[in-house]
Amino acid sequence: MSCTKYFILLSAFLLIYSQTSSAQTSFRPKAIVLPLTKDLPTNQYVTEIKQRTPLIPIKLTIDLGGEALWVDCSQGYVSSSYKASRCGSAQCSLANTRACSDCLSGPNPGCNNNSCTLYPENTISKLDTIGEIAQDVVALQSTDGYNPGRLASGAVGMVALGKSNVGLPSLLASAFSFKRKFAICLGTSKGVVIFGDGPYNFLPNHDLSSGLTYVPLLTNPVSTALNYFDGEPSYDYFIGVKSIRVNNANVPVNSTLLKINNVGFGGTKISSSTRYMTLESSIYKAVTNAFVKARSNVRRVNVVAPFSLCYNAKDWSSTRLGLNVPLIELVLESSSVSWSIYGANSMVDVGNGVVCLGLLEAGVNPRTSIVIGAHQIQDNLLQFDLASSKVGFSSLLYGKQTTCGNFNFTSVASKIMP
Structure with missing residues (x-):
């Protein structure tokens, strides 16, 4: 161009x-x-x-x-x-x-x-x-x-x-x-x-500025952009995932993939431009296998692209936090600090009464092992503190009986001239 x-x-x-x-x-x-x-x-x-x-x-x-x-x-x-x-x-x-x-x-x-x-x-x-x-x-x-x-x-x-x-x-x-x-x-x-x-x-x-859970933002020393200068770091927001749980059970994954290596590969980032969470192939298989095992009595239906794990929506009960599917947790600082992905953020309604697990396989050697996509952060408040290099997250707002669409835009109107 x-x-x-x-x-x-x-x-x-x-x-x-x-x-x-x-x-x-x-x-x-x-x-x-x-x-x-x-x-x-x-x-x-x-x-x-x-x-x-x-x-x-x-x-x-x-x-x-x-x-x-x-x-x-x-x-x-x-x-x-x-x-x-x-x-x-x-x-x-x-x-x-x-x-x-x-x-x-x-x-x-x-x-x-x-x-x-x-x-x-x-x-x-x-x-x-x-x-x-x-x-x-x-x-x-x-x-x-x-x-x-x-x-x-x-x-x-x-x-x-x-x-x-x-x-x-x-x-x-x-x-x-x-x-x-x-x-x-x-x-x-x-x-x-x-x-x-x-x-x-x-x-x-609701004032949601209090009650956020904070974890450090990590720096990927190598840019994740398509074009960059030598020595330029990534401007994406990375967090440290230590392990993954499905339905309260640890998922066996290669912990090396969860870390950012010296050439900028690996780790976990948050992205608004990635539609659904993507996982390195071995992590994806481990998580989806654990998901299926946790509810082995629920029958699967024909898949709908781009997903590979789909169900009849009526086979799951509904809760305030979405369908009552196995909880996926990204464990961050310790076993007591995790990013919980409830049914509203893990399942995707693809129509005709079918829902699919909203995770995608990223391949064997993707640049970033886990990308938390827009669907997974939907109706979660995230606060990025660049000065302190930390991010706070609210968990799914449905539990607080509000949504991201409920922000109060009332304000005093004024004007600044250049």
């Missing part, structure tokens, strides 16, 4: 605005929220922001481990405030890029001489290209109601929430003196990303 097609939003003039208020007082917000909507055909989570001068709405896909916000600017990108980052500038240094390029067809957004570049990656299609680092106006919305409104169709880029200096959590923390943390909650139809600290208020009356 040509470098003229994409740009990476490294830094921005930020607006906080509301469509329901004319308040013009400048302020420093305690937190910023991005409402999310789940695109049902793809199961991707998308948000809408306003960007450029004059402002226009654009739709972006959420990428939990992405390095930098990127936008496709090949289709009539027009903005009077667009500014490319010149090679050797502070912006290029912040992005830790060593690439500098000229443009044969420019100048225009995405293609300017003497501009530094990165490699924006579409983590859904597993494709990447060259993108120009630039800055432009971005407006982030706050509303006075519970419903953030429908998003426009047609995503044109990705919102990067990774650990890099140019990920949106770091940029917003720098712009507004936030704590360098954010929370994400992906629902069955709606959700939210909250930049800054709590409280995290969910209807009917």
Whole structure:
């Protein structure tokens, strides 16, 4: 792909605005929220922001481990405030890029001489290209109601929430003196990303900022991106899984696969762009065998791709936490600290009364041994504290009688001018 097609939003003039208020007082917000909507055909989570001068709405896909916000600017990108980052500038240094390029067809957004570049990656299609680092106006919305409104169709880029200096959590923390943390909650139809600290208020009356279980975030010393510079670490969020239990019984797995080795293979990461949990082949077989053994009296039915273990839904009883299937636990710090995957997060309704175990086999030597996918983190609140290098998780919110779709979007509307 040509470098003229994409740009990476490294830094921005930020607006906080509301469509329901004319308040013009400048302020420093305690937190910023991005409402999310789940695109049902793809199961991707998308948000809408306003960007450029004059402002226009654009739709972006959420990428939990992405390095930098990127936008496709090949289709009539027009903005009077667009500014490319010149090679050797502070912006290029912040992005830790060593690439500098000229443009044969420019100048225009995405293609300017003497501009530094990165490699924006579409983590859904597993494709990447060259993108120009630039800055432009971005407006982030706050509303006075519970419903953030429908998003426009047609995503044109990705919102990067990774650990890099140019990920949106770091940029917003720098712009507004936030704590360098954010929370994400992906629902069955709606959700939210909250930049800054709590409280995290969910209807009917729940502050979910307390009661989270925290474990360390691990650093993979080798980038997991398709294209990267030598010595660049991964910006994905890795956690330390020590063992796996199914129905309270330990599953025999090769513990070496659970660790990140010196060339960046192995370990466990959390991903919003991976649809379902993927497991290295030997781990996948051990977990699915344990699942079948735990309920050997429940008959299986013909499989539905891409899954390999399916049942009649009516053969399982229902609970508040989903179907009463064997509990899958990722044991983290000790036997008493685990990520519990209940029926709502382990089973997938594929239609016609059939449900399938939402785990996929990743092959013999995948880059990452376990990837916790979007279906597994659905309706779980996760808080990523980048400054303290830890992640907090709530467990399935159904047990607290709320969901990620119940975030209270009520807020005071104000506006910051650049």
